[in-house]
């Protein structure tokens with residue numbers, strides 16, 4: 001028992017438990033017994049807390065995750081500062097520590113070295129890992145991030161900044177809206193709890209719930225439900241396969257507010273060099289998953305493999321032509337356009353063939 005107690009990371013454990021408990025213990029009696037607030041002050045505080053919750057989550061998904069951990073785009077120092085400032089108020093550690101842990105998660109997904117491995121159970125991946133010294137105290141290894149003065153500054157003054165942004169700031173804004181207590185417990189404590197849960201779902205639900213369209217190797221999954229809960233991080237199968245892509249939901253209609261925020265930042269000049277994986281690589285991954293069950297069959301080698309090659313080749317050809325199109329002189333434009341159209345037609349025709357073959361194979365006993 002004594003040995004077990006020593007493995008617990010007490011300051012994180014107590015914070016994770018006491019923050020929502022104390023917030024509710026203050027809020028509920030206050031709502032019932034106090035007559036020093038109005039419905040309007042409560043509504044304004046909930047409104048502010050909701051906006052602040054979204055911004056806090058985006059500072060983690062767009063900042064800590066896709067910018068710092070994966071470097072999937074480059075941000076202007078103004079954007080970096082804003083993301084680090086609001087991110088501190090999420091109480092998820094400094095960007096440096098968060099990104100370092102997250103890189104280990106990707107590198108060692110589902111193994112013992114993965115700090116929040118789902119193989120150790122849903123609870124461990126969700127919150128349990130932060131309550132254990134062993135998994136929460138992994139040494140920081142991110143030399144590229146340590147060179148960034150803004151990231152280093154946030155790491156050096158993390159505790160003070162998290163208290164100021166996480167509790168003091170919402171208390172002041174609450175006071176501005178007519179009630180500092182609402183600011184502290186709704187905009188502060190409960191907002192921290194909700195945004196933490198949203199992030200934690202990425203490590204637990206995203207490795208449990210959903211489909212695996214791009215990779216069957218590991219536990220990461222794609223789920224629209226989890227995408228809604230996590231500001232777009234629920235397309236986690238895609239993310240683990242192509243971690244340097246700034247998008248998680250690749251279709252324009254995929255619910256990925258983090259992707260849309262990065263695109264918006266890029267339009268305003270605050271973000272640049274948005275990284276995307278070639279569509280031919282995405283298609284290749286999808287086709288490999290779809291045909292995985294039939295890999296060793298004769299049918300696969302005789303029928304599917306040639307179509308597979310044609311689909312990938314026509315898409316790669318299209319991508320090559322797209323590059324040529326950008327630098328082509330006026331005399332070549334028309335012929336490149338025609339070739340692009342042909343590549344597209346070939347791609348679509350072979351995709352149709354592929355679907356027919358896969359359908360037939362799935363329908364037949366194998």
Ligand SMILES: [Zn+2]
Pocket residue numbers: 105202203206207220236240
């Ligand atoms: Zn993951």
Ligand SMILES: [Zn+2]
Pocket residue numbers: 065069070102106239243
């Ligand atoms: Zn990631």
